[in-house]
Amino acid sequence: GPDRGFWWIALNANKRGITLDLARDGDRETLRGLVEHADVVVESLGPSGLDALGIGAGALASWNERLVHTTITPYGSDGPLASAPASDLEVTAAGGALWLAGDPGAPPVRTTLPQAPFWAGMYGAMGTLFAYLARGVTGRGQHVDTSAQASMVTVTPPASVHWDVLGEEHTRLGPFLIGRSIVGARFRNIWRCADGYVSFAIQGGAIGRHTGRKLVEWMASRGEVPAVLRAIDWDTFDNTTLRQDEVETLEAQVAPFFEGLTKREFFDGVVARNMLGYPVSTVADVEADPQLDARGF
DSSP, X not given: OTTSSHHHHHHSTTXXXXXXXXXXXXXXXXXXXXXXXXXXXXXXXXXXXXXGGTOOHHHHHHHOTTOEEEEEESSOSSSTTTTXXXXXXXXHHHTTTGGGSSOTTSXXXXXXXXXXXXXXXXXXXXXXXXXXXXXXXXXXXXXXXXXXHHHHHTTSHHHHHHHHHHOOOOOOOXXXXXXXXXXXXXXXXXXXXXXXXXXXXXXXXXXXXXXXXXXXXXXXXXXXXXXXXXXXXXXXXXXXXXXXXXXXXXXHHHHHHHHTXXXXXXXXXXXXXXXXXXXXXXXXXXXXXXXXXXXXX
């Protein structure tokens, strides 16, 4: 049945469910009784939900002035799209994340599992907690208005920030990253390894320099380090000023090393050295993950 799928079980654990027909006076009174004793009401129906039945934020506040009323909708509770329904795919596209996913010159690629409900839920939860804390000072509740579209914009923050600050438009780059350079260079983020792919990037900053230094030490422990990597002073290394040809020269020296490692060897190595990097996991990899197994997942 519709309430026994894996999604339903995962998202509704430890909840008690009741069904109300709010067109009936008796059920409206039941709802009012619940609201009068509640700290929070979370609603995902928006204008087509409680508002349409004359039970909007104002009515709920009149029943309980301390109530935190949180609405989570595709586009927020006002504006030209306030009452528009939308699927995860539409919200992901409207938030810009879909545009940036995939290879150059190819169609956008959506993520395997829905993302918009969880990003919107996360921001809805944060807003709710802030309003709940504020109530301890003011004694009054608030309406928390969460837009799934606005939430999804934060999935790819460099794109919006770089447009606002630099007028720079980000596009699909496949396995590469941008936003690490002040001269427009791109950096590889997905690398082939012996049994699949891993995620790694040549980066600056304290942790990026540490990662680079440890990578060279790791390569040295397994054989000769290419001269171009051995010559780098990792204490002063700054990836933001590298030209594209310089980036590609460095990456060409690193690629063969990763191709000689399995995903497991790569991840064990970066964990042991406190480096940035992780395997690109398949479903089979996740099912066999020793950490999840140890936790009884």
